[in-house]
Amino acid sequence: MYKVRFVNPQKQFADHKEEYMGAVEQVFSQGNLIMRQDLKDFEESIAKFVGVKHAIGVNSGTSAIYLSLKAAGIGPGDEVITVAHTFIASISCVYLVGATPVLVDVGEDFNINPDLIEAAITPKTKAIEVVHLNGRICDMDRVQDIAKKHNLIIIEDAAQAMGATYTTRDGSVKKAGSFGLTGCFSLYPFKALGAFGNSGIITTDDDAIAKKLMLLRYNGEDRETRFFSYHSHNMLMDNVQAALLNVKMKYFPKWIERRREIANLYYEGLKDVPQVKLPHFDDNRYYDIYTNYAVRAERRDELKKYFDDNELVETIISWPIPMYKQTAMLPNDYFLLETEKICTEIISLPMYPELTNEDAQNVIDAIKTFYTK
Ligand SMILES: Cc1ncc(COP(=O)(O)O)c(C=O)c1O
Known part of the structure; x- marks a missing residue:
């Protein structure tokens, strides 16, 4: 047993045990298992926290990135610029939608080196997928300038950056997940905000993308009309995880x-x-x-x-x-x-x-x- 452990989820649980168990009891005793109020509440509180219009709960950070690329229409024949110094999911998701990742080097803060982005752009480039590693946002003024100049989509892999902020050159203080077409968060237990199992969430200001993501995360089905618009996966966040995360949001x-x-x-x-x-x-x-x-x-x-x-x-x-x-x-x-x-x-x-x-x-x-x- 190490003198200092790398993580200690038991301690976080013990600190607020009554509240967590109360949330679970409520969900289970009322049978609120799939897409219920706890999930809606959590999505609303994340949208507010990040400072965007929409948040869509999914079952992992990997799903958040994959679905974002899908919703953005990125696929075969497209290139996405990202980094090699990241978790494999940032890169795998590009392959999984049928596109090609183009990797550029990072700077001394472990994030994408903006000086290297333009040289990696080709006529096939569709998006820059920035990764805000270790809880630090990339140099978004620079990235946004490049994206604007070359008409590229920005997807934020904000898996590690819930709550990190960056002050833009016009003085606005913006949170991770509020810069790109979407922000993709992992709520893996050992992230800063972690569920009791796998979960993730996507943030966006774009109404059409939000709507598409809501369908894509659940077999392409519109839960109100019961019509299916896409073939997709089931990548929904469990309601019980949302209920537990609602407790965590207080702290x-x-x-x-x-x-x-x-x-x-x-x-x-x-x-x-x-x-x-x-x-x-x-x-x-x-x-x-x-x-x-x-x-x-x-x-x-x-x-x-x-x-x-x-x-x-x-x-x-x-x-x-x-x-x-x-x-x-x-x-x-x-x-x-x-x-x-x-x-x-x-x-x-x-x-x-x-x-x-x-x-x-x-x-x-x-x-x-x-x-x-
Ligand atoms: C930078 C980065 N991207 C993506 C992911 C994938 O998130 P998840 O493990 O929730 O699928 C992670 C999680 O480790 C990550 O650190």
Whole structure:
């Protein structure tokens, strides 16, 4: 058992057990299982939270991206620009709708490098799928300028960024999921806002896309008219997950603050350790939510082995090889320098609101001890 665990869902459950169990009891005792009021309430509260007109609950972040690409009419013959330094779903969904992903490198904040986007545009490019990694929004002023100039759709893979904000050059403070045609969120248990199982949600300001997504997530069926307009999947969010997430929404703003507090503790404790590069970037346009606290560490593999052998700190390496070297993507001739470097240096430290200051200090001490021994 590690001294500091990577995640601790039991603790979050225990903190509000009565409320969660009350929500479940209500749903089950009233038989409110599929597409009921709890789901509508959750969709409304997410739309309000993100600052868009519509939110559509689905069963995962992967489904959110897949359905968004489908609803945007992206398919065979189209190219979608995205990054390699992301979870495979960002890329797989492009393949799954029959389009071709075109991968560009990321910058030092792990997000798409806007300087590289235009060179990747071809006559086949339909969309830019930005990935707001680790809870930090991409440089959306730059991305939006490029999209506008080349008439491209923006899809936001905001799987890791619920609640993150970015101040645009006109001074508006906008949340992840409010920039693109759609914003795609994962509500996987270990995301900043996580369900008790798989779930996801799509945000949009576009009425027609919202309507299409409502049909696509449920076999193409309009639940009011009972007519089927498309062949599609069943990718609906369960009502019981929505009921549980409605409880979590009450605490979510506080949890984001706590994540930022922990990030600051890590920063203060580790800023003078030259072997570790921390994910703090000097730019006050960004309000990062630290879904993951991913640092770049010298002798990363040895550091992880030291943590593991001594059961000190449980960590995760996302990802040890670039996605274009994964079997699912072969063959190709990609070589993205920053992505390659990140894969050899990256390591994610424990980060969740229930982490205590003492836990954070234990992580800091373990890292310092490793580099001084
Ligand atoms: C960047 C990114 N995109 C997409 C996904 C897919 O979300 P889900 O696991 O809910 O399908 C994830 C989840 O890990 C993610 O981190």
